[in-house]
Every structure is written in structure tokens, then in C-alpha cells.
Amino acid sequence: MQKATRQHTKEHNRNLVLKTIIEHDQISRAEIARRTSLTRTTVSDIVADLLGAELVNEVGVGSSLVGKSPILLSLAEDSRYLVGLNLAYNRFSGAIVNLRGKIREIVSLPVSVQDHEKSLAVVYKILDQLVKAAFQPLVGIGIGTPGLVDTRDGVVVSAVNLDWENFPLARLLRERYNLPVYVLNDSQAAAIGEYTYGTDHKDDHNLVVINIQHGIGSGIIINGQLFQGDGGSAGEIGHMIVVPEGGSLCRCGNYGCLETVASAQAIINRYKMEVYQSGELRYSNLPDAFNLELIEKQFNSGDPLARKVILEAGRYLGLVISNLVGSLNIHKIVIVGIMRPFGKPWLEAVCESVLRSSLSKPAQDTVIEIGQLDGNGIILGASAILANDYSLLFNT
């Protein structure tokens, strides 16, 4: 609890008005006053400030049954730009994003070598391009990266695939670009992206977003805010043990983690093994290098082995989700990432497994769905964390 001063009240009310404008396509001052319970005078004063800061535009005239027609206000969505980065397993992407989450420019480069200097060089290359791309003014840079992140200090504590350990990413980028920099775990970024720009979550105060990629993680939104835990790694579900006896070795050093049975690599390995063991002729003309696209094709053409492997991965994921249902009792869970193409049959296996391994009431009350944002959810989330900090917008 901090003291409330007139300054706090003023800021609070300014943010409240801005939030109300953002939540609407177009809205009049009178309607803002009605929705916020602020006086018309207070609203008018704040709107004048927002117009002055060019964060809001007057966009037209609404209709009114009595008196003169009100002027409508709208967020000036291109008045500020954000940079969002996704440092994915084998490809880094960065984008210029506007205040409504619309991507204005995107740059994407492959990363192949696990070498921390080379990884950083690719980050620089992408950011150099974006920062020079004439979208101004820039609010800051938000980054989603796999691995364990100390968000407060902007340090990547450990990210195996980037060969980064206690790597002061935020400081380096701040020095180079002279912009605010925010670094967070990629699954946490995906959660913010989904919560801010995904399928209608306006009425959800809490949300779990599960992100299945090369690894598996999740981000937890509690009371509208990302919950990171005391050490920043809340949502690290990829290393929950789902095969307690005889599970495979995980890159974390334990055996039987969720990642060993439900991540992209695990699914590919598993399918390869099943095909090999089956010895069936019909698999003889499959290419040597298996990838997820191949399994997707096989799955859609009704291959029983592909079906078996994919649904089993779904059932293991369901076990972990049932742990989340038990501990968090959050009613909406969105799954994003590489499993999207396997759609309904896979999701049904997940849900069935959740129902079978949870208390029935909390499980029945939980909706599990596949996220509708395309692959840019992490970029959008990384940028949204800056856009949601209104004080940054005013200082840009």
C-alpha cells in the first residue's frame, strides 16, 4: 500500500480514461463520463491532455437524441510504435507493432548455431533494421525468449538454445538503442499477447496460456496481470513429471517431464520410433528427415500411428492441465503453438484427460481452447507489456 496523493488520483483517472478509450472503437466524452463515473469536467480536462499528447484523435460525430451531436474520440493507434521480439528455437522474429497490436513491419532471420555472440548479433541485426524503419516515435523494445528470465533486471538467467547464461540482454539493448527494454519468458509473453489481443478475454480476469513449441511453457494472468512468481519462472510446466516410472531423460536432467512426451521434438522422435518399430511397408516412402508437417499430413490422412502419437501427447498435456485446474482453478485455458494444426481431435484428447484426472466440478467449469492468434502471439505480447504501461506512452 502506498500513499494516495492528488498526483496519484490524477494519474489513475487519466489511465482510466485512456483505458476506456482503448476498449472502445469510438467513444464520446459523455459516454466516458458515464462509464468511469468521473465528472464531465474531469473527463474533458483529461481528454484535452490526451489530445495534446496525440494519443487520442477526434474522429467524427456521433448521434444523439437530444442536444448537439457528440464528438467521438478514438485511440491514435499509430501515434506510438512498439518493438516486439520473439527469440524462438531456430528463428528470431521482430516487428514494429502499433498501439492496437497491428504489425507494421516484420523481420525474421534463422538462427542455427548455439553461440551466444552469434545469437546476439542476430538480435542486433533485426533491431537495427526495425529501429531504422522510420516508424516513430518508439515506446520501447519488448522481448520474449525461451528459458529462465529475471525480468526485473532484464537478465536471461539461462536459455540453453541461445547459449545465454546470466546474460544482461536488457542492459545491452538499452545502451545500444537508448530505449526502454523489457525481457520476459516467451510463454509469459504469449500469455500477455493472447490476453491483450486474442479471442475475447474482456471478461476474464484470470487466464492460463499454454505455449507448445520446441519446449513447453505457460503464462499465468491473475487479476489482469502477468503472474511471474517470486523468481520469475511461474508457469514453467514443461518439466512437471508425467511419467514417474521409466520416463525418458529430459534436457533438464530429470526423467519423464512433460517436454519428453508432448513437445515438438518428443512427438517427432516418438513417431519416428513407432514407424520404425511397425516395419510396415506403407511407411517405406516417407522421407528420412521427419518433421511436424509430415506428421500433420499423416495425421490428417488417417495414419493410425500418427493418431496414436498425437493423442497420447494430448493426454499427457491433460495431466499437467489437471494439475493447473487443481492448483489455480482458472476457468479459461488457451493453448497456442505448434499443436494448432492437429485441431479438434487432439484438443478432445487433452480435455478428456483433464476430466479424467481432476475433481469433476473445477474441471467441468474449465474451458480449454486453441488460441486464434497466429504465430505472432509472442511478438504481440512482448510489445503489449510496454503498451500497457501508460506512463511509458506519455513519456514517449
Place this chain on the structure above:
Amino acid sequence: MQKATRQHTKEHNRNLVLKTIIEHDQISRAEIARRTSLTRTTVSDIVADLLGAELVNEVGVGSSLVGKSPILLSLAEDSRYLVGLNLAYNRFSGAIVNLRGKIREIVSLPVSVQDHEKSLAVVYKILDQLVKAAFQPLVGIGIGTPGLVDTRDGVVVSAVNLDWENFPLARLLRERYNLPVYVLNDSQAAAIGEYTYGTDHKDDHNLVVINIQHGIGSGIIINGQLFQGDGGSAGEIGHMIVVPEGGSLCRCGNYGCLETVASAQAIINRYKMEVYQSGELRYSNLPDAFNLELIEKQFNSGDPLARKVILEAGRYLGLVISNLVGSLNIHKIVIVGIMRPFGKPWLEAVCESVLRSSLSKPAQDTVIEIGQLDGNGIILGASAILANDYSLLFNT
């Protein structure tokens, strides 16, 4: 976000001053101003209100290097009383608690029959006694009950051992006693009790409290507030599945839940079976009816079977805690309830299991300890939730 008015600011600052006084044994107005950053005048005005409401006393004179010595203020801890209830498995307890969590009167009655009317009659009997016990004024009644609770409506959704289903407990008690009533899950109450009155948690914003009784549950404190999830059942860890293959049937209908291997009843059953199967002569003079006290005696005297059963229960609990470490990354976990007598050896088995089945960094950063509150933690927590609602204190 709600609009901030002068009224909100006033209430906020009043609560801030009261909180500061509560956090100190004795404190001067000048020190309050220093700690809250409020002006001396604002603090003096608020303190005058608090003195007027008799929530605070002037208790003496402090020392000062310069100028006149300041008058010290202290919470009038017996100016209001709270009623806390714990509807435990086979015994209901209720107490009059003061504003510092000191129990002034306690009533405890056995409950034997699973009959919802008889259960309610025992609740009435305890409350009648407490309400008549001349401790005035009463702020309200807080209740911790096993089972699933709809806290907002004060409805016990399902509590098997009380034979209550969709039972409007809060409404019934409100009508009978004309006091505010707050009903919540017993493990959630235990978490509030531990957070408010337990071993120094002043610096912890987040806390997990695991409550092992007839059943097993937990309460999660996030940013200083109980987190109940969307359906009120956050923390329901007793039905996480820890024996996925061949586990025993749980009262929830699933197999292999934590409660089937680590609750009081599970431990007693398991020990009984081990003793029976061993066929060893040395167990021949054990009484017919096993209970936890017996196992404790055996454990302390070095009985290998008792040791095996208890440590195994600890290891299973560790598996569930490692799930919480992964998903929540909360650095302090306190265990309360019936396992306290098994102390250090049991706790070591728990911790070892957590370390073995979690990512190493989050696990190493987590402190797991046995709660130091005695058996009244649930009563204290149930009452504290009222004491923490300052507006209730002012309206009493």
C-alpha cells in the same frame, strides 16, 4: 480500474495509517508520516479519527533527541472481537479472537454423525456460546470448512464429511446472529492464518500453505491476498494424481490422488497393512485401532515400517509441491496440520523429493518449512479475513 475520488483517497490513506499502526507495536505520528510519506497534518487528522473510533490508543511517550517527546500510538487490540470457526473432520472449534489474533475464548465440540442438520446444530451451539460470551463489539464470523466453498455467496458447495451440498451457511448464520459472515475453505483459511499470524512473513508477498488433515488442501497467497481462482477452489491439491498406474481409489472417484497416499487416513491404512503383511512378532502387542499418535510413537522409537510409511507419504507430497514450484514459483511453502510431529526426517523426505522432481533453480530457491502456529491456524485465518477488511472494523 475504478475511478479514484477524494473519498477513495481518504479511505486509502486511513487504511494505510491503520496498517502502519498494526504493523508496529508502538509508533508515533511523526514516524507514521515518515513511513507513509503522508503529511503530518493528514496523519494527525486520521489518527484523531482512529482514536475517536477507539481502534487506536495513546499508550505512552517515546524518546526524542530534539524537541518534545512524541506520544506513542498502538492498536487497541481488544476494541473489537472476531469469531473464527474451524469445522474440522470430527471436531468443530470456535473462538473469540482479538485484533492481534489472540484467542480470548474457545469452544470445541465433537461431531460424529454425517448429518447436515446435526452438523448445523453443533455450529449453532458453538456460536451461541461465543456470541453470548460478553466479548463486544463483534466484527463478524469467519468460518473455515473442508470442501468446496462459494465464498462470494457464502455457500458450501460440497463438504462430504458434513453432509452439506449447496448449503447456504452464510445466509443462515447472518439471519441468526445479525453479523457479517465469511465462509471459506479450511486450507485457504489456514493460509490466511499463517500469513497474518505465523512465523515472520512480513517480507513475503506470496505464500503457499499446505494443510494436511483428514484431507489435503492448500491456500495460495498472491500479492498479499488469498487467491481463490475463478471458482473458489484454487489450492485443491489433494486430488492431484501422484500414482498414475495402479493407485488406490480416492473419495473423489479417481485413483492415485495425493490424498490416497499422504493424508492421515491413508497413512494409518498403509501402516496397518504393512504391519499386517510383515507378520512380525514385535507388532503383536499394538492395539487394534491404529491412529496417528500410535504411528508417531512407533516412528519416534525407530520402527522401520512407520519410518517407511511416513517418508513415502513425504515423497508423494514432494511430487505435488514440485508441481506448485513449477507452476507458481512461490519461494516460501509452509506445511501445517497433522504431520508436524514427524518433524525433520519427514520434511527432509519432502524436500528431497521436490529437488529430485523439479527444475533445479526454482526448487533450490524455495524454502519449505513446517508452520509454527498450533492447531488454531484455521480459526485465526477465518477470523483474520474479517480483521483485514478495515471497512468492517470502522462499521462495528
